[in-house]
Amino acid sequence: MKFDGLKIGFAVTGSHCTLSEIIKVMKRLVDEGAVVTPIISYSVDSMDTRFGKAEEWKHQFQDITQREPICTIPQAEPIGPKKMFDCVVIAPCTGNTLAKLANGIIDTPVLMAAKSHLRNQKPVVLAISTNDGLGLNARNIGTLLITKNIYLVPFGQDNPQVKANSLVAHMDKVPETILMACDGRQIQPVLLDYL
DSSP states (O other), X not given: OTTTTOEEEEEXXXXXXXXXXXXXXXXXXXHTTOEEEEEEOHHHHHOOBTTBOHHHHHHHHHHHHSSOOBOSHHHHGXXXXXXXXXXXXXXXXXXXXXHHHHTTOOOSHHHHHHHHHHTTTOOEEEEEEETTTTTTTHHHHHHHHTSTTEEEOOEEOSOTTTOTTOEEEOGGGHHHHHHHHHTTOOOSOSBOOOO
C-alpha cells in the first residue's frame, strides 16, 4: 500500500463546507495504510453549522482513524518533541489559518501542530479553502509557497464569477501531495483550473 506505516497528523480547520470531502481523503489515507491522527481547530471542535454538528464530525474522524482527535494546544505541543508524525496536513486550511501560519501566530491546536512539527524539518501540507485567496490572503499564500517544508495541494478558483477571490484546493490531490512532500518535492502544477 502506498502509505503503509506513514504517520500523518491530519489537521482540520473551519471551512465546514469542505468537511465531507475531507472525510473521503482521510478514509483513503487510512485504507492505503497510513496511520492518521485527527487534529481539529476550535471551530471544528465546537461549532454546529448547516453542514453538520461538531460532535458528529468528531465521531466520524475518530471512527475512520481509530484515534482520539487532538483538540487543544497542550495536546498538540508534544508533536514535535516526540516526533509523532512524518507529515502534518492541514485540510481544509482556511484563510484565517493561512494568515496566522504565515505570520507566526500560534493560537489554535492546528497551528501548534504545524509549528511543533516544523521544528523537525518535516513537511506540512496545506489544502487551502478560502474566500479571500486572491484578496487579502494572496500575500500569505505567497509567503507560504516560499517557506521551507511547506507544500501546497494544487488549487484554483472554485467560482470566479460569483466569488472572484475564492481559492480551493483539489482535495483529491491531497494524498499525492503528501507523498511528494515527504520526498521533499512540491507537486506541480500548483495552479489548476477548478471547474
